[in-house]
Amino acid sequence: MGTDLLSDFDLHLFSEGHHWHLYNVLGAHPCHQGGTDGVRFSVWAPYASGVSVVGSFNDWDGDTHPLRRNGGYGVWSAFVPGVHPGARYQFAVRTRDGRCQLRGDPMAQQTEHRPGTASVVADRGHFPWGDGDWLNRRAREPWSHRPLSIYELHPGSWRHHGSGRWLNWQELAEQLVPYVLELGFTHIELMPVTEHPLDESWGYQTTGYYAPTARYGSPDDFRALVNACHRAGLGVILDWVPGHFPDDPHGLARFDGTALYEHDDPRLGRHEGWGTLVFNYGRNEVRNFLIGSALFWLDAYHVDGLRVDAVASMLYLDYDRPPGDWLPNLHGGRENLEAIGFLRELNNLCHQRFPGVLMIAEESTSWPGVTHPQETGGLGFDLKWNMGWMHDTLDYLRLDPIFRQYHHDRLTFGLMYAFTEQFLLPLSHDEVVHGKGSLLAKMSGDRWQQRANLRLLLTLQFTYPGAKLLFMGGEFGQWREWSERRELDWHLLADSDHAGFQRLVQDLNRVYAAHPALYLDGCCPETFRWIDCHDSPQSVISFLRQSDEARLVVVFNFTPVPRRGYRIGLPAGGVWRECLNSDSAYYGGSNLGNAYRLEAEDVPWMSQPYSVTLSLPPLAALILEHQP
Structure with a gap:
């Protein structure tokens, strides 16, 4: 049911920035009024001189269905009879200087397929969810007590039909879910599925913060993918972009003729390097719009977490800005105090309202306390991408092995800070585009050495402290860098x-999930201990991963020289067994190894x-398991 005017309570909450079900109020909502079915349209445009809704139901005539302003809150609304789900529409916004602009609905929950820019009235029917057991388990079991291994993908380029057409959500559910489960991953992470105008932006320049892109099907088709994942025991994480937005004329930029969502001053409101605009986190309604979007994806689509993109660009007022091209905060500093408050409120609300969801920060600096509790001054994220580990490790593996002994600290320095945050180890899409080459192509040496180095990298990632993320194609050693x-x-x-790479990833996920020493409280220093980190002349490192249940010793040889008779310290006597050898012929290696049972001396x-x-096999890693 609905009226053409929104309640004062709804509008008051929105003006304060505290309406957590905003997606049920603003936008286009089918309802029944005065015995007639229709749609209630509502939009925030406080500085407009007039707003009307145009669409397929009125021949896009701006004079047919004007909206009325609701008090002093800047929200315009009207009930339009006879409009049904599936109708296309836009708002005709008249600015105070007399211009009329056609704008997409910022709160649209469905959009037409690009290059069209119209919003679509969504059918908010009752999707037949079947994932209740998954959601209950998610709320009960802390994520830090479970393995967390994420397969990151771009849905449009994972797999195509023979004609080159990408898969739709239903086809992805049929093919992706069993593939990812067979490899042993616990979650998928989708690059942004929020609506965006340009394929080449991969979704990181969002225009529809409440609408899954029409490229792959309807909103219910996307729900069906999430439902299929959950029923199969697979979590779903979405990339979400509250740090900036594009200046497309149908989007949010100067929405009502003024800098409504952004700052008017380009020193605060524009990222020149990306050609995008920066949200004004100090405006209540803007914060509410963004937090409402996050809550919407967790509520309406049952997703299990959000990876918040480009957090560093939000935290620093001088991010990617030359001296003199940014404005300090009220204390004269470079920290964006309003963005800090926004991120804390975002994480607090998402955790409160949806227990068990993951909030993950892609934060590329040493900002302190990203994953610390807010009561101790932290931002309250669950995980932070460990960009330092990723850069140091890839830089090291690019080196010819003869020079690695002089850069041993690239392998060891990360443990100086590995437990200062709750880290996720990313080998993401960012590292395999724009001329950077694929993971395999980054590795040094001839073809055999490149393959062995990649097996080393994957084994290091799965045994090093932290959750795991691997971008699609890395699991089978793609040579070409990724293209959308x-x-x-x-x-x-x-x-x-x-x-063989694929079999190695499958077995690494199996070993990771089977040994709590590798994941249980994996962000606690008690789970890790160096055995030897000083053998730089031979480029060998070894460490212990331990829990109450098990002990694993991991040994890495980062040179192509086999090392026979290499003595390694062990924390316990008895029998140890070689439970994984990255040089196994099963994975494409040379098959140098050790007896299945090893008696500690x-x-x-x-x-x-x-x-x-x-x-020690060449360019390889061994995982030894203690047999009590």
Whole structure:
């Protein structure tokens, strides 16, 4: 049911920035009024001189259905009889200087397929969700007590039809879910599915903060994908972009003729490097719009978390700005105090209203306390991308092995700060585009060495402290860097070496999930201990991962030289077994390894009470498991 005027309570909450169900108020909502079915249209445009709704139901005539202003809150609304779900519409916004602009609905929950820019009246019917058990388990079990291994993908280029057409949501559900489960990942992470005008932006320049892109199907089709994931035991995380928005004329830029969502001063309101505008986090209604969007995806689509993009660009007023081209805060500093308050409120509300969801920060600086509780001054995220680990490790593996001994600190320095935050280790899409090359192509050496180095990288990622994220194509060693214009190079799997990468990722996920030592409270220093981090001349490192249930010793040889008779310290006597060897022929390696059962010798070594001699295969890692 609805009226053409919104309640004063709704409008008051919105003006204060505290309407957490804003998506049920503003926008286009089918309702029944005076015995007639129709749609209530509402939009925030406080500095407009007039607003009307135009669409397929009135021949896009701006004089047919004017909206009325609701008091002093700047919201315009009207009930239009005879309009049904599926109708296309826009708002004709008249500015105070007499111009009329056609604008998409900022709160639209459905849009037409690009290049069209109209909003679509969504059918908010009752989707037959079947994921109640998943949601209940998510709320009960802390994420830090479970393995967290994320497969990141761009839905339009994961796989195509033979004609080159990308898969729709239903086809993705049929093909993606079993594939990801077979590899052993616990979650998928989708690059932004919020509506966006340009394919090449990959969704990071969003125009529809409440609408899943029409590229792959309807809103209910997207719900069906999430539902299929949950029923199969797979979580869904979305990339979400509250840091900036594009200046497309149908979008949010100068929406009512003024800088409504952004700052008027370009020193605050524009990212020149990206050609985008910055949200004004100090305006109540803007904060409410963004937080409402986050809550909407968690509520209406049951998603399990949001990866917040470009957090650093929000935190720093001088981010990517030359001296003199930014304005300090009221204390004279470079910190964006309003953005800090917004992020804290965002995380607090998402956790309060949807227990168990993950809030993940892509934050590329050393900002303190990103994942710390807000009561201790933190931002309250669950996880932060460990960009330092990613850059140091990739830089190291680019080096010719003969020079690695001089850069050993690239492997070891990260443990100086590995437990200062709750980290996620990303090998993401950002590292395989724009001339950076694929993960495999980054590795040094000839083809054999490149493959061995990639196996080393993957084994390091899965045994190092922190949650895991791997971008699509990395799991089978794609040679070409990623492009949104084509599908992954699936034909490579006909090659046994590339199929070997896939088997390695599958087994790494299996070992990771089977050993709480690798994931249980993985952000706590008690789970990690160096055995030896000083053997730079031979480029070998070794460490212990431990929990109450198990102990694992991991040894890495970062040179192509096999090292026989290498003695390694062990924390306990008895039997150890080699539970994974990245040099196995099964993965495409040379198959140098050790006996299945290894008896620890009562020989103290490397500050450990026991030891064993090993054959270290070239450019490879060994995982040894203690057998109590």
